[in-house]
Amino acid sequence: xxxxxxxxxxxxxxxxxxxxxxxxxxxxxxxxxxxxxxxxxxxxxxxxxxxxxxxxxxxxxxxxxxxxxxxxxxxxxxxxxxxxxxxxxxxxxxxxxxxxxxxxxxxxxxxxxxxxxxxxxxxxxxxxxxxxxxxxxxxxxxxxxxxxxxxxxxxxxxxxxxxxxxxxxxxxxxxxxxxxxxxxxxxxxxxxxxxxxxxxxxxxxxxxxxxxxxxxxxxxxxxxxxxxxxxxxxxxxxx
Numbered sequence: 025x026x027x028x029x030x031x032x033x034x035x036x037x038x039x040x041x042x043x044x045x046x047x048x049x050x051x052x053x054x055x056x057x058x059x060x061x062x063x064x065x066x067x068x069x070x071x072x073x074x075x076x077x078x079x080x081x082x083x084x085x086x087x088x089x090x091x092x093x094x095x096x097x098x099x100x101x102x103x104x105x106x107x108x109x110x111x112x113x114x115x116x117x118x119x120x121x122x123x124x125x126x127x128x129x130x131x132x133x134x135x136x137x138x139x140x141x142x143x144x145x146x147x148x149x150x151x152x153x154x155x156x157x158x159x160x161x162x163x164x165x166x167x168x169x170x171x172x173x174x175x176x177x178x179x180x181x182x183x184x185x186x187x188x189x190x191x192x193x194x195x196x197x198x199x200x201x202x203x204x205x206x207x208x209x210x211x212x213x214x215x216x217x218x219x220x221x222x223x224x225x226x227x228x229x230x231x232x233x234x235x236x237x238x239x240x241x242x243x244x245x246x247x248x249x250x251x252x253x254x255x256x257x258x259x260x261x262x263x
Contacts, residue, residue: 026051032124036078044240050078054125056237057081059143061134061162062152063114064088065217066176068100069226070150070233075118077234081126082118085142086110087133097219134158139165148236150174150229154214156200163188163196172236172245175199176229179215181254183225186244186263187232193245194263221253 028047033040036050056079060067063086074082090098090105090113100114111129118127130142134153139161143149149166151173153159159175166173172190177183189195228249235241248261 028054032078035122035124039077045234045238049238049240052237052239053078053234054080056148057083057146058148058150058233058237059083059085059146060150060152061085061158062154063098063100063110064094064152064154065097065178065222066152066226066229067114067150068098069223070152070176070230071100071114071118072121073227073230074150074233075122075125075127077230078122079125079233079237081128081146083128083130083142083146084111084114084118085130085132085134086114087131097217097222099223134162136161136165140169143169143171146171148172148174148233150233151176151196152226152229159196167195174229174232174236176225178217178221178225181218181221181252183221183251183253185225185228185232185249185251186247187236188245190236190243190245199248199263218253221251224251224253 028050039045040047040050058074058079060070063084088110090101090108090110092106100117105113109131111131115127115129143165148171151159151162167189173188175186175188232244235243246263248263250259250261
């Protein structure tokens with residue numbers, strides 16, 4: 025690996041001090057590539073933290089535009105971004121946050137036709153989807169590509185996170201094997217959510233992604249983190 029530059033040593037100083045990361049871990053982050061599917065409530069904190077951490081190449085997949093109703097929880101955006109494409113807007117902000125990394129915007133809907141091409145060349149996919157059908161497509165595509173899927177989901181005061189398809193571990197279909205009942209749920213529209221909740225779950229997803237890349241800590245594979253922010257309770261469930 026190429027040694028860190030002086031700019032990188034200064035920028036990532038506090039992270040370099042962390043046991044299990046250090047310069048070798050930071051170099052791994054610089055050489056890593058992560059595809060984030062969805063640049064909304066979950067995608068905002070995931071993208072911000074991965075960019076700030078120095079992940080060398082980040083792909084942002086989102087076909088939507090910024091709307092006024094997004095601003096309550098999608099902290100990447102501001103009022104002046106309304107009607108702008110999310111992927112391009114997010115990518116531009118991440119480049120300004122950290123000009124040492126590469127950020128690629130994909131203003132497309134993630135689907136069965138383009139899943140393989142979008143995932144090609146990426147080490148990890150982070151699931152920040154807002155619907156079940158896309159999540160199943162991502163599950164199958166990451167399994168086929170042989171890369172982990174860092175899962176997150178939020179609803180009202182409840183959130184979940186896990187690492188799926190990791191070294192033979194459980195997949196999303198193991199977690200939720202039945203699809204038929206989800207079709208109605210997709211058509212009913214997005215659920216309500218307390219604004220800070222995606223920040224909490226998205227931060228967990230960013231932590232797990234960094235841990236996978238640097239090879240440190242116990243990965244949340246085979247386990248489901250479930251957060252109940254109404255009653256301030258966090259549980260870890262074995263899958």
